[in-house]
Amino acid sequence: MSGKPIRELKGVGTALELKLTRLGILTLQDLLFHLPLRYQDRTHIRPMASLQPGDEGVVEGEVRLVDVVTGRRRSLLCRLQDGTGQLTLRFFHFSAGQKNALKPGVRMRAFGEVRPGSAGLEMIHPEYQLLASSQTPPLPEQALTPVYPLTEGLTQPRLRNLIGQALEQLSQAELPDFLPTELRRSSALPELNQALRYLHHPPPEADQQALLEGRHPAQRRLALEELLAHHLSLIRVRQRIQHQGSWSLPPAMDLQQAFLQRLPFALTAAQQRVIAEIAQDLSTDVPMLRLVQGDVGSGKTLVAALAAVQAIAAGYQAAIMAPTEILAEQHFLAFSQWFEPLGIQVAWLAGKVKGKQRSQQLESISLGTAALVVGTHALFQDEVKFARLALVVIDEQHRFGVHQRLSLREKGRDGIRVPHQLIMTATPIPRTLTMSAYADLDCSVIDELPPGRTPVNTRVISDTRRDEVVARVREACAQGRQAYWVCTLIDESEALECQAAEVTAEQLSLQLPELRIGLVHGRMKAAEKAAVMVAFKAAELDLLVATTVIEVGVDVPNASLMIIENPERLGLAQLHQLRGRVGRGSIESFCVLMYHAPLSRQGRERLQVMRETTDGFRIAEKDLELRGPGEVLGTRQTGMMQFRIADLERDADLLPQVKILAANLSDRPQVTDALILRWMGSSETYAQV
Known part of the structure; x- marks a missing residue:
């Protein structure tokens, strides 16, 4: 019955079929997996x-x-x-x-x-x-009455009637149960069909609190299977990519040594370990699929540079993609300084590169004279042709969707092989999310900061003390330091955010006439933003008023003070990223979180965590607990993370079991196909790329 279309049920015409489609219900199986939100007890009459x-x-x-x-x-x-x-x-x-x-x-x-x-x-x-x-x-009633998620024009009685019909058909033709019997017994989990019947019609004595919280064994049974389906779909992505093969790039000892000798500092042990893991991956003809996590300032860019050196020394090209023009341009400048003395040409491609300059860059990429290409998502465009792309580095992976990173991989396909992929993020990802959202990737962690970095002191202050904060900025800049003043999003509107930043910059100019103040926001042209950032980095500005566009990658070692207005509006990961813009040198640095009262309970918890720790992984775990996986990973990344029943935080303890089950199913493609189809349907198509 699993694939039977919904229109086969009594009373389902075209109009009702369309309404059910809006809920993702296309088949009888979909209908059975459309579970109640809660239950009503109509099983006894109350005095x-x-x-x-x-x-x-x-x-x-x-x-x-x-x-x-x-x-x-x-x-x-x-x-x-x-x-x-x-x-x-x-x-x-x-x-x-x-x-x-x-x-x-x-x-x-x-x-x-x-x-x-x-x-x-x-x-x-x-x-x-x-x-x-x-x-x-x-x-x-003999059982608790289910209350289902609805859509406009659909009522509870109508949906209950349809699910009742589907349950009748289930008694005649049961759904196949793909979980091993011994596993279910050892975990005290019910059989699939039994779990579905229970969840649609629980008995009067059912533990309603456990059902409401998603902790009932019948719900856990389904959550385990759903997590397994997601995990299998990502493993399939990995297998399809690795089945195609890649170029074997031998370690480039001489060029890497020449590169390292020019650096004014030594690599940390964590960097050396991750570089060795990447070098091993690149030396095989199986496409590397590696995620490098490193907290703000841990030196991921340098690790990416050494990977690029290995590809270039073997006679191939490497591409580095960043989510914003500010970060892409910063990468371009850093890589140019590192690579041009070694005789390696670096090309630069972003929306702002136009006309003759763009034509020249495209030509150097297509001819292969540019061995390294740095850019934004402009690298995806059809007009960009690589001569021999063997390595793709994607910075801040959570800003790009799965489709985007797969489409850049396509740029290097030669009909047989695909490029190696190195994915970097400064947003520490909790282990639970790494095991689920990134199951197609090997993971490396740079868990050590370079020597000389000082922890940032974080203060939480009400905006009623704004004058004290302004005085603190004046004092820091008088000592030759630089400062950021960040205006956060208002009502989810970029226009209002930019307006707030402009007003703040004007107010601070009046209050601090002796300071040189710059402004950066999302509605400025890329060239204007870049010019302001260059001036700030060159210490031609004392104070930079900015929106959250400076969240990622901006590196100004002389900046030692950051003010974040209304920090309660931001997630923990974003606050941690912003705070990481200071403390990049040896000077004692401060981050002031200036909130607007009253704070919600969650707002208080977030600011408390920021005050207590600078550990990115602890912050990421708390962020997951407070906001859920969709927010932590970013909406673009979560096309595959829309769970129907599972909850990554609540069901994290099931993930080790999921990995074991997935390994056991590796040689049973028919079961894998059926599981993915049951839980993900057409949303698994990204795995076909």
């Missing part, structure tokens, strides 16, 4: 005297009074009694027929939420049925 405000339940009694009252809103009142007490049913929308049917002396049963009213407890617009006095009243 009216036992009801409290906020209770939800079934009552049964005799109508004693019916009246239409006109207050602020006209309503129909029906007073019901059951011998223990009384309750008012109130209807704002009613017909004459409904009013006439609710006569004193009629018995009725009603279900709804109890609220305080003007004359005692009330139910507003309850569901109800009239009971014939000559017949035995029907029994209450």
Whole structure:
């Protein structure tokens, strides 16, 4: 029954089929996996005297009074009694027929939420049925009543009816259960079909709290299978890429030594370890798929440079892609300084590179005279042709979607082989997310900062003390230091954010006339932004007022003070990135989080974590706990992270089991296909690239 189309059910026409499609329901199997959000207990009749405000339940009694009252809103009142007490049913929308049917002396049963009213407890617009006095009243419901996620034009009774039909068909043709019996037994998890029946119709004694929190064994059973399907789909991406093969790039001892000798510092042990892991990957003809995580300032760019040297020494090209023009240009300048003395030509491609300059860059890339190409997503464009691309480095992976990194890989395809991929992020990713969202990648961690870096001191201050903060900026700049003043997003509007930054820059210019103040925001042209950043780096500006565009990659060692306005609006990972713009030299550095009261509980927790630690991984774990995986990874990355049932934080303990199961299914492609199709449907198409 798994692939049976939904229209085969009784009562499903074109209009209803379209509504169900909006919920992602195309087949009977989809319908069975559309689980309730919560449950109502209609399994017993509550005495009216036992009801409290906020209770939800079934009552049964005799109508004693019916009246239409006109207050602020006209309503129909029906007073019901059951011998223990009384309750008012109130209807704002009613017909004459409904009013006439609710006569004193009629018995009725009603279900709804109890609220305080003007004359005692009330139910507003309850569901109800009239009971014939000559017949035995029907029994209450035998199971908890499910409440499903809906879409416009679809009602709970309609959806319950359809799911009831699907459950009937399930009793005739059960869905295949792909989890090994011994695993289910050892983990006390139910069989698939049993779990589905239970979740749609739990018995009256079911643990409703566990169901509400997603901790019931029936839910855990489905979450385990869903996590497994996601994991398998990413493993399949990896297998398809690695099956194609790549170029074997031998270690380039001489060129790497020449490169390292020009550096004014030594590599950390963590950098050396990660460089060795990458060098080993590149020396094989299996495409490298490696994620390098390193906290802000740990030296990931240098690791990428040595990987590029290995590719270039073997006679191939390397491409480095960054998410913003500011970061891409900074990479271009750094790599040019490192590589040009070694005789390596570096090309630069971004939206701002136009006309003759663009034509020249495209030609040097296509002829292969430019061995290293640095750019933004402009590298994806059809007009960009590489001569022999063997290594793709993607900085800040969470800013790009899976599709984007796969499409850049396509640039190097020669019909047989694909380039090696190195993916870097300064946003530490909790282990749970690494195991799920990046299951297609090997992971390396640079867990050591270069010597001489000083931890940043973080202060949390109310914006009522703004004058003290301004004085602190004046003092720091008077000592020859530089400072950032960051204006955060207002109402999710870039236009308003930029406007706020402009106003802040004007105010600070009036308050600090002796300082040279620059401004950077997202609506400025790339050339304007770059010019301001160059001036700030050259210490021609004392204070830089900016929006969060400076979050990634800006490196000014003389900047020792950062003010972040309204930090409660940002996620922890973003605050950590911003804070990482200071403390990049040996000077004691400070980050001031200037919040606007009152703070929410989550806002207080976030700022407390920032004050307590500079450990990126601890911050990432807290960010995951507070905001969930979609926010931590960034929405572009999470096309594959939209779980129906699983929750990465709640179900993290299942992930080791998922890895073992995936390994056991590696030689059973039919089961793998069926699992991926069941849980991901067409969303797995990115794995076909």
